Amino acid sequence: MFFLFGVVSGMRDLGERSCMLPCCGMVRAVLTCSFHQFTLFFVPLFRFQKRYFLTCPRCGSIYALSKEEGRRLERDPHAQADPTALSFLRQSGRRCCPHCGCNVEANSRYCPQCGAFLGGNP
Template sequence: MFFIGIMGVDTKAKEIKDIHNITCKYCGRLGMYKFIKQYNYFHFFFIPLFRWGVKYFLVSRCCHSVFSISKEKGKRLEDGTDGFVDSDELHYEDNNRGQTRNSCPHCGNMIDASFDYCPRCGNKAR
């Protein structure tokens, strides 16, 4: 967030809806995704005046992987004119920022990639 007196520039991420029955390109599970719209906006006295840089993301509920989708596809999903997302339309975003983390194949808990067993459920992680 950046303020100039009574004006400012900020970024907002808004969860639009849940999308069901998409196979995750990261972990291979069939599951549900959070559909998120992110954009930058300029505000005056905390009243948004205009926005730019709209991006659309899908966040997997099973392994918390983040996938970007095209702006056109995102608009159609938001409007409700398109309800189907093919896994080929998803582009993986590195949401771990250099950390190597995986999800447990049994309980879905995010664990360090070097762990052989999940600390939550005790099952073999690999």
């Protein structure tokens, strides 16, 4: 008798949630859950090692959430994430204007769309 079992990794997009992100001031973020899943005869039985992440749709920064905060946000789609529960993981190479959200070059001092000052010597 043969038993086919295995462990596979997966990610699931749980939609947007409200949260004030410190990276660029965006008020919405995409909640994602990564997990490992035990399968028997290619049928998923249970998930383990769940991890939750918030990704900024504007600048691409990624924040990790605690299991408790992630579960709370997963269960209630209208819940707002606690900014103190965010743990910064990495920032994408993109830079964006904090006023209008336009993607700008890394060495730009002014936003090409709205003209806002972005930093550096004027």
